[in-house]
Amino acid sequence: MTRIRRPHARLRTVTLAGTAVLAAAALTACNGDGGSAAAAAAKETPQTKVSVSASGKQAKAGEPVKVTLTGGGKLDSVTVKDTKGGTLTGQISADGTSWTSARTTSPGTSYTVEAKAAGATATKADFTTQAADKVSKLTIAPGKNTTIGIAHPVSIVFDNPVKNKADVEKHLKLTTSNNTEGSWGWMTDYSGKDRVDWRPKDYWKSGTKITLNADLNGVDSGRGGGWFVRDYTTNFTVGKNQVVKVDLDNHRLKLIRDGETVKDAPMSAGTPGGDKASWRGKTVLMSKEGTINMRSETVGLTGSDSYDKMVDYSMRLTWSGMYAHAAPWNRAYFGNTNHSSGCIGMSDSDAKAVYDAVQIGDPFEVTGSGSKGTQALNNGYGNWNVSWADWQAKSALKS
Numbered sequence: 001m002t003r004i005r006r007p008h009a010r011l012r013t014v015t016l017a018g019t020a021v022l023a024a025a026a027l028t029a030c031n032g033d034g035g036s037a038a039a040a041a042a043k044e045t046p047q048t049k050v051s052v053s054a055s056g057k058q059a060k061a062g063e064p065v066k067v068t069l070t071g072g073g074k075l076d077s078v079t080v081k082d083t084k085g086g087t088l089t090g091q092i093s094a095d096g097t098s099w100t101s102a103r104t105t106s107p108g109t110s111y112t113v114e115a116k117a118a119g120a121t122a123t124k125a126d127f128t129t130q131a132a133d134k135v136s137k138l139t140i141a142p143g144k145n146t147t148i149g150i151a152h153p154v155s156i157v158f159d160n161p162v163k164n165k166a167d168v169e170k171h172l173k174l175t176t177s178n179n180t181e182g183s184w185g186w187m188t189d190y191s192g193k194d195r196v197d198w199r200p201k202d203y204w205k206s207g208t209k210i211t212l213n214a215d216l217n218g219v220d221s222g223r224g225g226g227w228f229v230r231d232y233t234t235n236f237t238v239g240k241n242q243v244v245k246v247d248l249d250n251h252r253l254k255l256i257r258d259g260e261t262v263k264d265a266p267m268s269a270g271t272p273g274g275d276k277a278s279w280r281g282k283t284v285l286m287s288k289e290g291t292i293n294m295r296s297e298t299v300g301l302t303g304s305d306s307y308d309k310m311v312d313y314s315m316r317l318t319w320s321g322m323y324a325h326a327a328p329w330n331r332a333y334f335g336n337t338n339h340s341s342g343c344i345g346m347s348d349s350d351a352k353a354v355y356d357a358v359q360i361g362d363p364f365e366v367t368g369s370g371s372k373g374t375q376a377l378n379n380g381y382g383n384w385n386v387s388w389a390d391w392q393a394k395s396a397l398k399s
Helices: 021-029 035-044 165-168 328-333 348-357 388-392
Strands: 012-015 049-054 056-059 066-072 075-082 090-092 098-104 110-118 125-131 139-142 146-148 153-156 174-175 182-188 194-200 209-214 232-238 243-246 252-257 260-268 281-284 288-296 309-316 323-326 344-347 363-367
Touching: 049 110, 049 125, 066 075, 075 090, 075 098, 075 348, 139 209, 139 232, 153 209, 165 182, 165 194, 174 194, 182 388, 232 363, 252 348, 260 348, 309 348, 323 348
Parallel strands: 056 125, 146 232, 243 363, 323 344
Antiparallel strands: 012 049, 049 066, 066 098, 075 110, 090 098, 110 125, 139 153, 153 194, 174 209, 182 194, 209 232, 243 252, 252 260, 281 363, 288 309, 309 323
């Protein structure tokens, strides 16, 4: 990848003349005898100069802006604005001689710096950063202003590789209304792209409000990934405290709300002993998809195992094709035998009742024998199948 060229280091220096200096210069011009006195005054009152760490039309992106004052005096204020309406905030040093932006510059952006020192007029300096050779974007779930179940993680999938995982992660700021304990964890998504999720230590508490600020504008994702050129934000609320328990041995599905069973339905899960078996573990309802066409070739089943059906009340649990749904053709097995192609099938009426009640993000806890193993971490939201200690170790900022 062509990287952004680092220009030769240059400081743009601007002189801020104080009133004492200007007065001394006037005396020198008008009084022959007072020349030496004026010169002495000018010598004792040095000119104040401001230097900006970036200049020109090809400044390096991803660097903080630093304003430095020399020649005496202290900075009163510094503002750095871009042509898109954004502002880089920062802080003046304790001795008043420098100011550094809290965030870095973004690629392909023009900035105006305005600095004012005590007793001097303000001055401006302009610079433009080099354009990014590659721009990185991302997708966040849950969506903005949504209500989700107690098991839904905050999940970010990046469209380009992320090599600088630690730098990216430290720009992801998640806040909750009740100081929920949690951690970021990196993985390769089912799509093959880089992904990072924030998972609470335990299921969310009902009513929790969550805000994510991904302050990524001006962050380099690393070799092959490109630059982020904007910030992202989302917020959502945790809804009802619900858990769906799927018992493979007893062939029952129970919807439990606030500790009370509100639905107990007979079901038939995947046929044990091969690819048609169901996954076990803690999975998360990814989407409610209604009536969809299910075809066996999409999950690798062919020959005598093939099917092509329109299926009602479909609730997706994994990317690999495990759903809970209505399966009236399988009614002879509800409550007594697992005899499906991997999904959790119920009667039309029971499937409708569950479909209407569940929230995206509700956990489906699948237990019992005859499964084909535990759902993988990236096959949907398998985050809860990893211990808390192992999950924390997936953070790029782990100690």
